[in-house]
């Protein structure tokens with residue numbers, strides 16, 4: 001019994017790692033798995049390959065590393081229509097699209113079309129469709145947990161999305177949430193307390209590949225804003241990205257530079273600003289953290305993110321480096337006994353592994369081996 005997958009974004013880092021993992025772990029081997037994966041399609045932003053009998057490792061490798069092109073396409077709907085026309089799902093043999101892209105509106109349209117007009121499933125690591133949609137569409141997309149997996153959109157798939165989704169269905173109301181959701185800003189705040197210059201740390205983080213392609217995306221707080229919006233929506237709150245009160249790590253007006261190297265150089269003017277922040281925090285026995293919060297008062301919800309100082313030995317004070325953490329209070333997990341998850345918030349292997357986990361959840365007959 002195969003699970004057919006069509007992966008979009010396979011010329012990117014996450015998509016390429018996912019395909020590599022699927023072959024390396026023998027997901028595709030029907031002798032080793034009760035429910036083997038069959039990769040029937042791979043796509044970049046402009047080309048795709050497909051084979052309903054399953055794409056082999058050579059073709060997959062050639063396409064994902066860019067050495068082998070595919071068929072040009074001029075809109076993702078073209079791929080969806082081709083599948084609608086040519087792919088014949090049966091009970092044992094269904095299709096899941098994986099979104100490992102950085103795309104925006106066009107991916108939201110695809111997700112919407114797949115969920116509304118077919119029986120196919122979706123697994124997404126891409127946050128954009130979940131925040132560009134209105135709340136009604138978000139609910140429509142995520143309604144059926146066996147058709148729409150989005151755990152990887154927050155904390156690279158650690159149990160934040162799933163915990164909140166289950167709590168919502170269990171009537172275990174969310175009372176509040178605090179989280180450090182940026183690996184990059186976690187790394188920067190940790191290093192700042194080692195008396196290093198902000199611009200040197202940023203330069204280091206950029207060259208180690210920790211930041212987004214343009215570090216401005218991390219420093220603006222938008223990435224964290226998207227994640228906290230997804231968590232609040234998952235808990236049933238009708239909120240949009242625009243509702244998040246964002247105190248960016250560095251004021252937005254200084255983040256307009258498009259060239260990362262030039263931007264990093266310009267950040268030297270913030271070295272003394274952050275030295276002072278560190279000194280003030282340490283004077284109180286505290287450390288700096290970039291914290292996201294969901295505060296709930298009756299049926300009112302407030303989303304806030306910003307740089308704060310917290311006691312060094314507190315739940316978020318003891319965090320180090322790129323590790324993310326979320327602390328959740330519900331009716332059951334109250335203030336004294338919160339639900340806490342701490343895990344890498346990014347990373348190609350972790351993300352690819354958890355995309356495969358979401359795929360497992362969509363198997364109709366999942367059987368342990």
Ligand SMILES: NC(=O)c1ccc[n+]([C@@H]2O[C@H](COP(=O)([O-])OP(=O)(O)OC[C@H]3O[C@@H](n4cnc5c(N)ncnc54)[C@H](OP(=O)(O)O)[C@@H]3O)[C@@H](O)[C@H]2O)c1
Pocket residue numbers: 008009010011012013014015043044045046076100101102103104106107125126127128152153156345346347348351
């Ligand atoms: N990196 C992590 O640790 C991590 C963790 C959790 C979630 N994520 C999410 O995973 C996604 C992929 O991240 P990445 O680091 O792999 O990005 P990436 O290396 O920039 O790759 C992006 C991929 O998406 C494709 N793409 C971009 N726009 C598209 C569009 N409009 N339609 C179809 N394909 C499109 C690109 O195709 P071309 O090659 O043709 O441009 C490429 O294959 C992102 O949404 C990211 O936020 C990443």
